[in-house]
Amino acid sequence: MSETKMVSLDEMDEQLIQKAEAEGVETMWDRKKAMKAPCGFGEKGVCCRICAMGPCRVSPVEGKGAQRGICGATADTIVARNLARMIAAGTSAHSDHARDIAHVMHMASRDGNYTIKDERKLLSLAEEWEVNTEGRDIYDVAHEVAEIALNEFGKPFGTLKFLERAPEPRKKIWRELDIEPRAIDREIATIMHSTHMGCTSDAESLLKIGMRTALADGWGGSMIGTVFSDILFGTPVPRETEANLGVLEEKQVNIILHGHEPSLSEMIVMAAQDPQIIKLAEEVGAEGINLAGMCCTGNEVTMRHGVKIAGNFFQQELAVLTGVIEAVIVDVQCIFPSLTPITDCYHTKFITTSPKAKITGATHIEFNEEKALESAKSIVREAIENFKNRKKEKVFIPQTKNQATLGYSVEAIIKQLDRVVNSNIDPQGTVKPLADVIKAGVLRGAAGIVGCNNPKVKHDYSHIEIMKKLIANDVIVVTTGCAAQAAAKAGLTSKDAAKLAGKGLQAVCELVDIPPVLHMGSCVDISRILTLVGETAKHMGVDNCDLPVVGVAPEWMSEKAVAIANYVIASGIDVFLGVEPPVMGSAAVVDMLTNKLEEMTGAKFFIDTDPHKLSAMMLDRIEEKRAKLEARL
Numbered sequence: 001m002s003e004t005k006m007v008s009l010d011e012m013d014e015q016l017i018q019k020a021e022a023e024g025v026e027t028m029w030d031r032k033k034a035m036k037a038p039c040g041f042g043e044k045g046v047c048c049r050i051c052a053m054g055p056c057r058v059s060p061v062e063g064k065g066a067q068r069g070i071c072g073a074t075a076d077t078i079v080a081r082n083l084a085r086m087i088a089a090g091t092s093a094h095s096d097h098a099r100d101i102a103h104v105m106h107m108a109s110r111d112g113n114y115t116i117k118d119e120r121k122l123l124s125l126a127e128e129w130e131v132n133t134e135g136r137d138i139y140d141v142a143h144e145v146a147e148i149a150l151n152e153f154g155k156p157f158g159t160l161k162f163l164e165r166a167p168e169p170r171k172k173i174w175r176e177l178d179i180e181p182r183a184i185d186r187e188i189a190t191i192m193h194s195t196h197m198g199c200t201s202d203a204e205s206l207l208k209i210g211m212r213t214a215l216a217d218g219w220g221g222s223m224i225g226t227v228f229s230d231i232l233f234g235t236p237v238p239r240e241t242e243a244n245l246g247v248l249e250e251k252q253v254n255i256i257l258h259g260h261e262p263s264l265s266e267m268i269v270m271a272a273q274d275p276q277i278i279k280l281a282e283e284v285g286a287e288g289i290n291l292a293g294m295c296c297t298g299n300e301v302t303m304r305h306g307v308k309i310a311g312n313f314f315q316q317e318l319a320v321l322t323g324v325i326e327a328v329i330v331d332v333q334c335i336f337p338s339l340t341p342i343t344d345c346y347h348t349k350f351i352t353t354s355p356k357a358k359i360t361g362a363t364h365i366e367f368n369e370e371k372a373l374e375s376a377k378s379i380v381r382e383a384i385e386n387f388k389n390r391k392k393e394k395v396f397i398p399q400t401k402n403q404a405t406l407g408y409s410v411e412a413i414i415k416q417l418d419r420v421v422n423s424n425i426d427p428q429g430t431v432k433p434l435a436d437v438i439k440a441g442v443l444r445g446a447a448g449i450v451g452c453n454n455p456k457v458k459h460d461y462s463h464i465e466i467m468k469k470l471i472a473n474d475v476i477v478v479t480t481g482c483a484a485q486a487a488a489k490a491g492l493t494s495k496d497a498a499k500l501a502g503k504g505l506q507a508v509c510e511l512v513d514i515p516p517v518l519h520m521g522s523c524v525d526i527s528r529i530l531t532l533v534g535e536t537a538k539h540m541g542v543d544n545c546d547l548p549v550v551g552v553a554p555e556w557m558s559e560k561a562v563a564i565a566n567y568v569i570a571s572g573i574d575v576f577l578g579v580e581p582p583v584m585g586s587a588a589v590v591d592m593l594t595n596k597l598e599e600m601t602g603a604k605f606f607i608d609t610d611p612h613k614l615s616a617m618m619l620d621r622i623e624e625k626r627a628k629l630e631a632r633l
């Protein structure tokens, strides 16, 4: 297949796609082809089906065709309303995940399945939230802290607690714009209400409530998700692993862990280490149990246990095509319903576990947190018993994988930075070394590269092109989600990749012993990036928007990504998108996003589907911010 025809950056993925063709198995790329041209109105965001007088599709061109829906809504209203609803959906996904984790902490007990792994983090959060810890059992403290977190979703008064963590000038901007999120669920409900037929029609107002809701994700749901997962399952530290479909083992029981919430995957990891379960695997003739992660669940378990990464979003079908997967175990989000028909073509069991994500045709084994380990064991047993059904003639494991060093929580990064601190002069445990190399220009800046895969882009191509370009120009990259997995597969999260970096970044990598691209976890862990940027800004006495820092979503697709983009902007960090959002039908909304937002938040959107142009824009913007910062400091 010629390079230009390839749908994936990965030669081996292409071979699997050919295998699918040969075996008559349908994949997403077949369906993408069958989809033909997308609906132009939907693509531009000018289709409204909010009420039953419609659907109304108005013209994206001013002065031509229908200019208003039946109720009189303009393209500006319709586009902004649709965007706001995407933000609400994305925020609900991250936040509902966080709520479950907070519930798990509320049921944690010393002799139960869920325990407290990072007491220090719990105690410092207790202090931050003014919970009494004196002479109290750590589990009492945990339960009280969990209850406070659960109240963040629906409290009637006040604003979110984690907002306090932001730099002072940022908080002031939020206050003045009136976009400090109140309770998380309330912000989501407010959007659904304000975008109901006959409510808000003013586009700017919709963008503002959109940002407020998005902030309830970034500084609310996502941050609770990360912090509480760290307390329950441990704050990640650097560790080694491998990534890509080559991590699958022909002689072992292969289980794909796919989805998002670590409360399930942590228990599966525990179950797979149980001697009796391992014995059972040996009894069916397997040499062991091989867990391999996919999407954000993959990120959660690799960050904390080094579980190998099978791949990212676009490899969920490809993994099944290898013919060696005994079970795909999923919980919520980013799961293709096509896993039912595709697993039907092989011996693979497709097991859903969450009442929030039942999928037609899948085997549903509901995960019960009260009996977490038992539930997990019975799920793993299903996989083991399926080993005997594997069809030898259908087996093909692509022999590609790369070494990865990951596990870079903010704490882990600071610990690495301590290596260069002269403790006679400076205190340990701060971001000062990072601030220093940025000020000195050794590092030109930093980029957070995040998000999904999208068939509008060759699989992983934009992620990797942009990462390579940035590190070559001394911009350090932090990454999460499927972007992080793309980096890991391409070898960019290995320390060895420092050779691809510019001289400044290379020197930093050597001195502090890190890769040039730092895997910081799952998508809720973008809250780690917010924390790192915020701490650096505070250290330098500036706001987030003054730093030479950019956020990038080269291949985004989900509503969650829209929520993320908007909280990143509201947090003062520019966002570069490699896939056009469905807003192009309103010149006014586009102007707000790519221009006027800067006056309000200090950050704005840049959109270009060409990864090379997009990275050039990032480098320009980083230098522009540097020049302003240098003049100030």
Ligand code: XCC
Residues within 6 Å of the ligand: 295, 296, 313, 333, 334, 450, 451, 452, 453, 481, 482, 483, 522, 523, 557, 558, 560, 561
């Ligand atoms: Fe999903 Fe989180 Fe996107 Fe990957 S990056 S496709 S949202 S798994 Ni979040």
Ligand code: SF4
Residues within 6 Å of the ligand: 048, 049, 050, 051, 052, 053, 054, 055, 056, 068, 069, 070, 071, 072, 073, 197, 198
């Ligand atoms: Fe049409 Fe207005 Fe109803 Fe939307 S809300 S479908 S624009 S009538």
